[in-house]
Amino acid sequence: MGRAEERRARQRGGRRSAPKSRPPRPTAPATHTESAATAQDTAPGPAGTATAVTGGRAAARRDARKGAAKGAKAERGRIRRLFTWKKTLGTFLGLCLLVIGAFVVLYMTTPIPAGNAAAKLQSNVYKYSDGTLLARDGDVNRENVDLSQVPKDVQHTFVAAENKTFYDDSGVDFKGTTRGLLNTVLGRGAQGGSTITQQYVKNYYLTQEQTVTRKLKELVISLKLDREKSKDYILAGYINTSYYGRGAYGIQAASQAYYGVDADKLTVPQGAYLAALLQAPSQYDVSTASETGKKLVTQRWNYVLDNMVEEDWLDASDRAGMKFPEIKEPKAAPGQEGQVGYLVKAANSELEKQLVAQGVAESREEAEAMVNAGGWNITLTIDKKKQKALQASVKEQLTGKLDPKKRKVDADVQAGAASVDPKTGAVVAMYGGVDYTKHYINNATRTDYQPASTFKPVILAAALDQGAVTQDDEKITADTVYDGTSKRPVVGSDIGFAPENEDDVDYGPVPLQTAMNKSVNSVFAQLGVDVGMDKVLKTAAALGMDTEDLKAVPAQTLGTMGASPLQMAGVYATLDNHGRKVTPTLIKAVENSAHAVKPADPIGGQVISREAADSVTSVLTGVVDDGTAQSSVRDNPQRNGQKVAGKTGTSDDNKSAWFTAYTPDLVTSVGLFGESAKPPHPQVTLTGATGEIPGKGRINGGGFPARIWADYTFGVSKKVSKFDLDTDQGAAVRKPAPPSPSKSPSETPSEEPTTEEPTKEPTKSEKPSESPTTEKPTDEPTTEEPTTEPPTTTAPPTEEEPENPLEPQRDQQAAPRD
Template structure:
């Protein structure tokens, strides 16, 4: 046994005394990387290695230091070969003194200092000019110095202090790109700086691994991280004017990457060598090869061998050899050849086969021959070799990416949902995810064409730059967001979800106006409210203030029946007073609870404070909101409101609105693609089905009243809404937020129009804008285009079932007895004159438009028409 506890090998470590020898340092254990039994370690004292007569000796043996260190002289040319690792104390090596420990075998080039024999074969003649000899001697000395520097550097690598001072960095977890897809699998975006897919080494195609070893480090399986022969050869070549060579092994290349060693210096090479040795002591060869293959730059913006195989040949390295679509040895050699120089520079065009086919083929030939020499392929395979044709280089790696397009806004919602699944920002940045979104490309295009000012066919086209729209389409049967337009700048303000760019917080919302009434009605129907209940529009609030109905003439409200107006007419005409009293009667907390059940999670009070409805209760709601919550005073998030609308459209069954259909990622241990998460099909019934049929039965009439019947006879429901723009400098109260919401049984749609940034007073053809104007036209255009593109089946809403007790709620007066001077009344037909009829025939402008949630149908005596259907105001 030796001092390290190893059994004595034939190439034993020998203690060679000398005048300048230092005793072994037994107090410091040798690093693991040096405890290999492959070779002995000789401690050489003050020995004159260079003094051995090697030039003319036959096969001589030189006595080094006078002991058993046994330095073998390689032959007649004076090649002295040191048979094991030697610790050289102050020894003159080749005439240069240095204190170093040689950590590996070194081969000294012949003929560096032996005398020349005139007339000997290969020797220069004595007649050679002195100048030529001088130049030759200078070259030899320079190369010799380079070899010594490298050897001395290797000695420093072996030096205990230096070795211990260099820490081994942890193996890197390589960043990958995240692939974001549309719902149909088409690419939506690639997110991440590097196009990489990490795969386990154990499953990588064997031809690929062998080809990389053949091209980059043919001694990979034999060395201990540093190839000394390669270092000497590279140094000689570099210092004698040949092409620059790095002589880095695969382990050294990975060491340089993991330690982020980018500068070109002796110190970097030494640190790289130390880290390489330490890597080899800690990881197996297969582990190191796997780390290397997943990190290496493969050109064309591809990182790692899997991205390269996919990009250049459309194949996966995980497909076993000899199976269909497996990487062939010829393709593997092309991939391996790229590593040497993946990108062109001023000197070389590199070896990317799509950039430099000629150079790539030359490198391929070299790699194929090396593979044959290593036994990685047979002679028959080599003889049948044909250079494979890579996929043509595309102009862009992702032509359908979301950069600078409106659909890019979806990404922040994807990130927010991933975080909720447990994939935080750090894991997202590492990448490797394939996220299939719910977005349908056709529905998305329809949303953008309908809502964007830049679309020539949008009702927003030509509107002031200060105007902004949001269009949200949801599958009500699943909650999947199929189309989402929330602004043209994907990195700008999110006018649909008001989500911050990092997806961590909600920044604001908008007042929903009369569209909030759908929740008030849902809450009332749950308590037994009937659409036949009667309400008095002349009653004032407890504080004596009137309930605003947009300044409408009381004599014209509800066709002159303001004291006994039924709830159905009030819903279609969107009068405010019944809804104020419903909230007052059942409690505004029940209105808010209904909104929460439908999908509204946040509301903002008068002070602008956001109230999280999921974390608060009725006591907080009562302090934060007034009865005007019933007709839309308080701001909500459009996306959450769209979720609530979708619940109503789906007859009271709630599905959470979401953007992710499925998330997959590659298991780093098995290499298999696994489903990490996916959406759920089950919904939750939150409102009674009969009560919802009653509500949607009334909402169908709103579509008809506003002349928004869809193409192909598709049945739809809707609700319009407007909230005021109150300019303190002007007594006029205009429109600040305008909405139109509803949809078909298989596609709900929510449209908002308001100010871009700050709130502005909205106009349509010079008059106040209302929800039944521009928002309704956007809604109609979007639904028609989206349903046609998706070829959705025509589905009708359930038949209406009246519910509730007319006598249970209401504060209206009993209507007067019918007059007998009109014979038509005897058969149930109203005798009112023109402009004083039922819903939609109210006879005068301003009855229900404008401020404080009151809606927007400025009728002119014709059912279903309003001024904004034509270019002539008031027609």
């Protein structure tokens, strides 16, 4: 120990001591610690011993501290040598290059993907002919619109709200994205700051999940999209994929949901509100928001407008005068209840056909997928007033009288109807059934029931158009006389056929006009053979019926094929249109941003001659004025002189009943169908339904179908019109004949009676008259001669069974047999 150290040690001990003699050197080398211990051990005297021990311990501590300091210094040296500024800079640059390289690889290997399935889903929008909303069809209430349909000032509201630098940036906010990545890694949740481009990429190409991978993809795709697409393209995508609340995706759906207008009618204040909504759609809906929510959205609305002024997109004076827009109360989107579902389904079916016909889709299945994908804006031809009137007529004349609790058969009655404008081909009204949610089959378009005698005008049209002749080589006209004997075998057919007339009535020799009025099966079976059944079916196809799978056999003359009210309305519309083809269409206009398709042209070329078509029309006026439809149509108090041509039909076993008829301006086909209410819903009889018809209770075409037709047609007709006919045949051009004497009151004469003298029609035991009458039967038999209708027989009915004119009927006069 040195002197100075000893002195300090003594001072610490409280007194000074004399220097001690040095201990003898050890014979062997010793460490510093060992020397200290030896000195302590050999220190003489008590005082010396204590001093030596204390000094030795202090020296040991000092030596330990020095050793630790040297070790730390050496470690620091090693660290400094390992992390020099050059090495640190090099490492940093290396990491930067690695990140850049990884980003380049990510950029090169990440393509712009197809839109995600959820973002592609859109609703199909259906509108009435006047543009008012009918329905939206789809799980997602979305309707894309072109940016050109959004006013420029309204476009700016979204840019002002979300991304003022949108038109100048590269599509990415690196600062905001970095912050978002860090917050995601640290588990702090979603963070804002994304550009419009990034938000669009997230909505359309990716998902809403908060992951680092998704955010990196968002960054890369946004950069690529900004390079490859225009700003308008991105902005359009953004406003069409964003969610605005109230179940509305896209600006068009939002415009309707909040203001009841299309996007092209939006004002700047309205647009600013929609742009403000994007921050918190549910919270900012002022109709349901809390006071805090209303305050926040108002602040946000002002923020949007102020930004527009700042960016010179809005004049400050205009901004000062703007008031917060008035918002509509929320309501549920129209559903598929009632007739809506039938109309939507029929419109979709027609659109699918057009997609295939115009080459947009390769198959019906592909077309159906396109329609179901959504995004279609379809304006239907349906007239809202006529649609409402048709529904009311069906309820008033039929469904309101049905009571399944009293009569089981009432549950089996289905009604269908289609109404067409013959000049344009537009379907102006359609009745598909009681309710689409209760009966999904559209009775207006179904083709599984026989049209029965409503097919007879087609046979006559074929005869007149083809210039057909009888077995005696006489040209066929409306005055050609045929043998109306029931069960008479047809002549000239390789296939034997002898149809039974209604109630097995023998009419004897009758002209075609009377045979049409009375719906004589045996006459039209022979007429079909005379024309040639192949030609009859060819004419049927030309007029609009589906005959592809039909065999050209005489039995088809009874209307045993399937047909729908819509098809039959098209056939009769072609007759009404003087032989120019009318294909009923439900679609007035259609729009889709991804697919180009045009509505079908409903008016075609001449498929039968005008003279033939007009002659059939003329003959069919006799069915109304002298035949099976007179009680429901001719004598209807609403008729007011309106000219009508039409035909009734009642199928075998009374499974269907029809009335298809037209005025010069409107064609409507009404069908009643017997369908069991119990699965698997087989066809059943209508007989006994409503309980209104006594006796056999058969539902004939001249009954409820004709009543529905008359109530609807005469109710919507604004003026009385007359047929412009180019013909000298048929009841419509006959001169009136003097009334026949009768001691009982006769029915009101038709407006244009036939010139033939009345005569009674034969019974089975009587010889047929040579000149059958086409004059109207009386309500009651006269006292001078028998009724003009033959008595009924007990033979089973075949094709049609009319109501008995001798049986009293509630709410209608006695009607001739159908």
